[in-house]
Amino acid sequence: MKRINLQTYRIVVLAFAAICLAPTASMQAQERSASQLATSPAVAAMQQAASEGKYLFVYFWKQNDEQTQSMRGVFNQATGQMADVAQAISVQISDSTNAAIVKQFGVSRAPMPLALAIAPNGAVTQGLPIKFSEQQLREAIVSPATATCMKAMQDRKLVLLCVKHQGDVNAFPGAHELTRDERFAASTQIVNIDPNDASEKTFLQSLKIDLSTNKGVMIVLSPPGNPVATFTEDATKDQIVERLTAASSSCCPGGQCGPGGQCGPDGQCEPGQQCCPGGNCAPATK
Template structure:
């Protein structure tokens, strides 16, 4: 089976801290993001250079689209050339992007969507991601290898092979473990994207996702550390060195894992 892109690459290729701001500057946008984070809401930011028809249209599309998600989302605007927002624009990497553009930021700071010039209701719904997916996107944007560890209780069981890989020098600082309950309706969409049938999971089970959003494989209690490490190497995710020979490995087959 081929590896699949779990989350849009253009979103996960970004890595930044939304809390970083230039000393002495006053960012209205940062204050809005902080308030939205405290309220647990997604922020749809309409960046623009002017208040022309294109900007007004995108803003109206966004406002109309989040009407059915008002408990989860809000919309705001910011000028891409506003000096007080310069640090934010640089963090998003959109200073030269086509404008207007809607940037979607989750409550935890993860970017879940970039939409130049137009946005649809379907795109808005897709950008309001499930809770665990939101956490994974944040870790992936920080260049982490994410093991989503599945559980039916509040106790997260991590396969022994995953624990062993986490201790290996080449991976110990690059792995993030994220727990997810198997009986949470809010996560249904993420189950599907991870090619996961919750009813088929018995015992410790982890799904590995690598930057920029590639589903590497499923690993169980029977998966050994060498098997998991080999899968990471095969996916070209063994290190951050762009010249690493594994970084150019073909991502054409899904790693061999133990049957679920």
């Protein structure tokens, strides 16, 4: 699986961190931060694009050097051809009027220029620093289910991707029971896909799902986009929990975890630890 484009740049991991002040900050400072966010042109553009069901492509830049000008041309050319599904805005990160959006996406120290694609649901579907192509920008437009999965994982949730033809309200009872359990409700999300939906064909093929069968299948995806377990539609909650617990406690050979070996909050484990399924770190085995 392509890891749903989350490996392109680490900025997507920070994309939905709330703009929070320290607990000791004054109420005036909090109100000032909220006011800045509300009046930010980029935030207004995000809200406008979302209200129209469109993507927003943001071009972050700092200095108007040759690289910035070159990539701006690529950015404008690509987004101009996607006007039916996307809007675009340019944001200079050193401009104080853009402070709120720069803080929201954590790009103050990111390599510049940086192109960010934001789906209508708020998911960051692509982050491209320094140099990128028109094709890479076009690939940021993903299917609805892909965007939903990405948003959930960027919110640090496990995705229970349930694939079955519509109409069976009793399918995946274990998944629904799991999300109703107070221990797991806040950290799991069900995403349903009908295999007949042509817009999801590429996504389902990337997961190697047989689209010809009538049997339902559930794939669990963990941040930043790793498939960690597959279940039949009749799997119970206890079976799901048991499998996921085993996956998070048994380490991979060589300390690698799925494509790219992504692990831990910074992409690697501390000394003396190794990477486990799901991106967790654990003491290295002898």
